[in-house]
Amino acid sequence: MILKEKVALVTGASRGIGKAIALELAREGASVIVNYSGNKSRAEETASAIEALGAEALPYQCDVSNEADVQEMVKTAVKKFGHLDIVVNNAGITRDGLLMRMKEADWDAVLNTNLKGVFLVTKAALRPMIRQKQGKIINIASVVGILGNASQANYAAAKAGVIGLTKASAREMASKGITVNAVAPGFIVTDMTDELPEEVKEKMQNDIPLGRPGTPEDVAKVVRFLASEDSGYMTGQILNVDGGMAMQ
Amino acid sequence: MAEDDVLERVKKIVVDRLGVDEADVKPEASFKEDLDADSLDIVELVMELEDEFNLEISDEDAEKIQTVGDVITYIQSHKS
Numbered sequence: 001m002i003l004k005e006k007v008a009l010v011t012g013a014s015r016g017i018g019k020a021i022a023l024e025l026a027r028e029g030a031s032v033i034v035n036y037s038g039n040k041s042r043a044e045e046t047a048s049a050i051e052a053l054g055a056e057a058l059p060y061q062c063d064v065s066n067e068a069d070v071q072e073m074v075k076t077a078v079k080k081f082g083h084l085d086i087v088v089n090n091a092g093i094t095r096d097g098l099l100m101r102m103k104e105a106d107w108d109a110v111l112n113t114n115l116k117g118v119f120l121v122t123k124a125a126l127r128p129m130i131r132q133k134q135g136k137i138i139n140i141a142s143v144v145g146i147l148g149n150a151s152q153a154n155y156a157a158a159k160a161g162v163i164g165l166t167k168a169s170a171r172e173m174a175s176k177g178i179t180v181n182a183v184a185p186g187f188i189v190t191d192m193t194d195e196l197p198e199e200v201k202e203k204m205q206n207d208i209p210l211g212r213p214g215t216p217e218d219v220a221k222v223v224r225f226l227a228s229e230d231s232g233y234m235t236g237q238i239l240n241v242d243g244g245m246a247m248q
Numbered sequence: 249m250a251e252d253d254v255l256e257r258v259k260k261i262v263v264d265r266l267g268v269d270e271a272d273v274k275p276e277a278s279f280k281e282d283l284d285a286d287s288l289d290i291v292e293l294v295m296e297l298e299d300e301f302n303l304e305i306s307d308e309d310a311e312k313i314q315t316v317g318d319v320i321t322y323i324q325s326h327k328s
Binding site: 127130131172175176 | 288291292295299
């Protein structure tokens with residue numbers, strides 16, 4: 001177990017990629033704060049699964065775009081576990097639609113959760129991490145933030161923003177022993193991608209060199225690497241986990 | 249809390265954190281100009297002062313701190 005005694009906060013951990021990440025970190029021995037926004041029973045399922053692995057879990061409801069609530073969440077986590085070593089900014093939503101038809105509210109909702117949320121959670125977590133003089137922040141970006149995607153102007157902009165934020169915070173915090181990296185998943189099978197129209201799914205699959213969509217576990221394993229000391233000499237990096245969709 | 253005591257404790261933290269000579273840590277010394285601290289150093293310093301004196305210094309107040317004297321004054325006025 002490579003994350004024994006570590007404490008990890010995973011946002012949006014009630015399902016999908018966030019859940020897989022929470023379980024993967026727990027499997028390596030980390031205690032996990034299972035943040036969720038609305039789905040209490042799914043979050044509790046994640047927490048029970050973590051406990052079944054012999055790790056500690058704390059389900060915590062909080063909208064990541066609300067600064068006061070985020071501050072309170074981080075304080076609660078530090079109070080309960082004594083420290084905070086790993087933050088995975090995973091919470092994300094979609095409100096797809098053609099740019100010309102996109103409502104301002106859909107733009108704002110996606111930017112607030114997917115980009116401002118990363119900023120607020122990072123800001124709150126840096127306090128304990130600076131005190132500890134170590135910390136690992138892992139942001140979940142998206143291949144869409146690199147390649148763009150029709151009908152996802154809001155999502156693409158937010159995820160491209162996450163990439164910029166990752167690099168800026170990596171530079172700012174490097175001298176304090178805190179690393180900040182991102183994972184850019186491609187087409188991963190989750191509830192979120194399940195909502196896409198069939199023809200979009202088919203087209204996306206055809207664009208994947210490895211010939212299959214990814215699983216949440218494919219992403220979680222790379223997050224585990226970034227959360228561990230094995231990636232100690234990496235910061236400000238964006239790792240694509242997309243079956244080769246975007247090659248840089 | 250006696251003023252001297254506060255000064256001594258602040259001095260120790262500043263010397264440890266910024267690696268400067270104790271003789272340079274005078275009330276009129278500016279963190280940025282005289283003690284060669286960058287803004288991130290000051291953030292860290294403020295957090296350590298919070299721990300040492302068991303205070304919570306708001307971001308707004310922290311931004312106003314420029315000299316060693318500002319720190320002493322702040323602690324004197326916020327610590328019972």
